[in-house]
Amino acid sequence: MNNSGGLAILNFNGNSSVSFSGSPVLNDLYLVGLIKSNNSSTVSFLSAFSATSSFLTISGGLASFEGNYTLNNTLLSASGGVTTIPSTGGLSILNPNVNVLPQNANIELSGILSLSSGTFNVGNTSDNSSLFYESGSRINIDGAKVNIQRALSRVSSDNGASVNFSLNSGTINVGIGRTSISNRGVFDIGNSSSTFSWTNGSIYINQNSSAFSLGDYYVFANSGTVTGGNLFFQPNLNSDVESAFNINSKQKIFNLLMVDDNGSRNPKLDLVGNSATVSGTMTLLKRGINSNNLDIYLGGDLINNTTSSLTGFTTGSGTFSFIDGNTQYISGSTSTTFNNIYFKNC
Secondary structure: OOOOOOEEEEEEOOOOOOEEEHHHHOOOEEEEEEOOOOOOOOEEOOOOOOOOOOEEEEEEEEEEEOOOOOOOEEEEEEEEEEEEEOOOEEEEEEOOEEEEEEOEEEEEEOOOOEEOOOOOEEOOOOOOOOEEEOEEEEEEEEEEEEEEEEEEEEEEOOOOOOOOEEEEEEEEEOOOOOOOOOOOOOOOOOOOEEEEOOOOOOOEEOOOOOOOOOEEEOOOEEOOEEOOOOEEEOOOOOOOOOEEEEEEEOOEEEEEEEEEOOOOOEEEEEEEEOOOEOOOOEEEOOEEEEEOOOOOOOOOOOEEEOOOOOOOEEEOOEEEEOOOOOOOOOOEEEEEEEEOEEOOOO
16 A cells, blocks of 8 residues: 555455455554454564554454564554453564564553564553453463563452563563563562463563552462563662562463662562562572571572572571472582571482
8 A cells, every 4th residue: 555645544354364465555544443353363564564653553464573584663552551352352463673662651452462473562661550450361472582670460450450471582671761660560460260371581670669568470370381481670770779579370480580780779589478489590689588487499500699598598587499300500709608507309
């Protein structure tokens, strides 16, 4: 479609899956609407095109960006600071050269968000934008880089919102800018009816929340498995110098790592609510971890690079258990003192 002589809105309706392709010279889009009946009907964007910012409105159907062309665009239309993907709609990115640019708008997801490639940004550096999900939604990250200024969490109006979440590869950065949301974690899969699956890839928590003491990393899903992946607590320059991150998870963590990449922060981890099972390696630094009398189960190695042998590793009355049954190592720059310790292979 060529709009050089005027403006046109291209709507896709009906129940059949279709594709959009052709010469980039002719594919000059103004606005695009998906108004199909459900997200099993796909509109595939297969070749290069140009478009106005935030050109896409999804009312129904799955918008799928495929191929290898380059697209730098805010992509999704917003109204009143909110972008919606309804239960009948979805967005899929399979093209590694698609860069969804940030805009000052929350995303409210009721349908499908499947990100296998490219970069997906939520929020500008000056706003509080989050990725909120409603019950019945599905989030699948399978290779993309996702940057969220504030939080990935349940929609604020529904404490019981559930999601089918999976991370198979790629990275999720949350809490890049401001993070405090009442009754929500920075990374929040907070309803037991949710499904949480993690096989590879990384989650970075960049700031803690001052408005939710139950967990910055808050995973209460009863269903799902964790077989790989890295959970990083990495305070950035927007965070407090003495940042304390709360972990509250019913699901396992594979590798748990603390990072201070700018060298000016003094982070600490606190367990709240639930004991923690770390299947892989636990790497601690600065102020380390306080289990608050909860148990810690470790399947891999412990690397203790905290700044104090007295306060950098505090378990209280909780038991620290080495559970692999094979050789596990304790290393690092600081000696480790255990109050209660258990070895499966002894």
